[in-house]
Amino acid sequence: MLELHDITAGYDRRNPVFTRAALSVAPGESVGLLGPSGCGKSTLARVAALLHRPDAGRVSLDGTEVRAWRHRAPRALRTTVGVVFQQPRMSADPRLRLRDLIVEPLRAAGRRTGIPARLAELAPAVGLTDDLLARRPHEVSDGQLQRACLARALVLRPRLLVCDEMTGMLDASTTAALVTAVEAYRAETGASLLAVGHDRLLLERWCDRTVDWSDCLTPAGGGSPTS
Amino acid sequence: MADRVTPAPPATRASRTTRAPRRLGAGRQARRVRLWTSALIVGAVVLTVLLVPPLVQLDEQAVDLSRKLLPPSWDHPFGTDDVGRDLLFRCVYGLRVSLLVGLVAALVATLIGTAVGAAAASLGGWTDRVVMRIVDAFASVPHLLLGIFIVAMFRPGVWPVIVSVALTHWLSTARIVRSEVLSLRSRPYIDAAVSGGASRWRVTVRHLLPAVLPQAGLAAVLMVPHAMWHESALSFLGLGLPSHQASLGNLVQSARSSLLAGDWWPTLFPGLLLIVPTLALAGLAGVWRDRLNPRRRSELML
Secondary structure, three states: OEEEEEEEEOOOOOOOOEEEEEEEEOOOOEEEEEOOOOOOHHHHHHHHOOOOOOOEEEEEEOOEEOOOOHHHOOHHHHOOEEEEOOOOOOOOOOOOOHHHHHHHHHHHOOOOOOHHHHHHHHHHHHOOOHHHHOOOHHHOOHHHHHHHHHHHHHOOOOOEEEEEOOOOOOOHHHHHHHHHHHHHHHHHHOOEEEEEEOOHHHHHHHOOEEEEHHHHEOOOOOOOOOO | OHHHHOOOOOHHHHHHOOOHHHHHHHHHHHHHHHHHHHHHHHHHHHHHHHHHHHHOOOOOOOOOHHHOOOOOOOOOOOOEOOOOOEHHHHHHHHHHHHHHHHHHHHHHHHHHHHHHHHHHHHHOHHHHHHHHHHHHHHHHOOHHHHHHHHHHOOOOOHHHHHHHHHHHHOHHHHHHHHHHHHHHHOOHHHHHHHHOOOOHHHHHHHHHHHHHHHHHHHHHHHHHHHHHHHHHHHHHOOOOOOOOOOOHHHHHHHHHHHHHOOOOHHHHHHHHHHHHHHHHHHHHHHHHHHHHOOOOOOOOOO
């Protein structure tokens, strides 16, 4: 499903955040990526979601080699991956009501007819009531906003879900609800999951397989650490 | 009325917290006074300019040489000019033209500036650099010189002045909008929109532009006085509106000769009518700016 080979990425070419990282996620598999903060796992997640162009390395999604990132990537390839970020406050446009926030990708894709049906399907799945859907981001809690962000990531039915510290700022019950929603979606569609985080206990219980960040980085000449 | 709004700090608290609460109250009160005086003046000016010409059926161009250069009196509160026209009436017409030019030019300049700034920032990379260097190049030529150059290409009239003002005043808005968009562009919600399949156009129109509209609107309001002064300067130099048409710049220009003879009113009143609305608009914009973001002042000053 997702193959990352020898990825070198960072925000300054002379000083990359990490060099030669590799990771692969099989179709339908869930992989947890564990690492300390600041090690570059979020950057790797952004590369996997086609949001950050790596300085070197190969990325392939569904067997298609990725050659363009961000806006240059074809829309169909971009929307293959759904992303949930760590901070719901920062990843929600403060001007949109939760309802509009969730269906925004459908509007961007021009699929306006399916909006009410998809919303009626998703809102209960992530635990959002009609009352909450009519509010703006500053009127809901972090947990409720993150539920909306998860719904937005799922609205286009991505085949790979990237959760970048999705539950890092949330309490245990919201964490459980979000993980349940993700797992229900995966059971229904067979999507793959790349969960990035530092909570070993959570990721080991949630994912089929966990990878430590140090195992992702290949020493020079080494092969890919994942099967 | 306004005095009663500030609660007197209780003696015990005042002794403990020194004078901080009272100073805060005084600041708020000063802001309220500024808001209301500015709003009153702007409202009065706009109403006068809109209502007086259609309601008072008099000819502003009516010449009466027997009443030339009369000092202010009850008949003519602002006096008369050197061919006996009523100065108050001329000033109202002049302010009307100046405000019209100011408003339209500020609007056009803001539109150009917002479009250029947003395009530069959302395209980024080389486009951004090239566009901003062009903006710098424009900004390196003095406003007035460029304005005169543009006006000189057309016959005198209102529209060439508007074009001239608009084309010389969009630069600061472009800079403001670009810097705002650049800071927004790296937010995760833009990433989320990109990942959701939004095109560049959609990201700009749906997420970036609505977020910079308050700043752009503020820049537009601050631009109105700028544009009025520019128009007056052009008219004063004889390059703006045709000299029979009343505009604040024309009025001051034609009154210059009588000033040397000791007749102060034909220059004073048009000048005041230029300065007072300017200060009132700046006051309103200042209140708005403080509400938006009190820290960011440098670019959004008059």
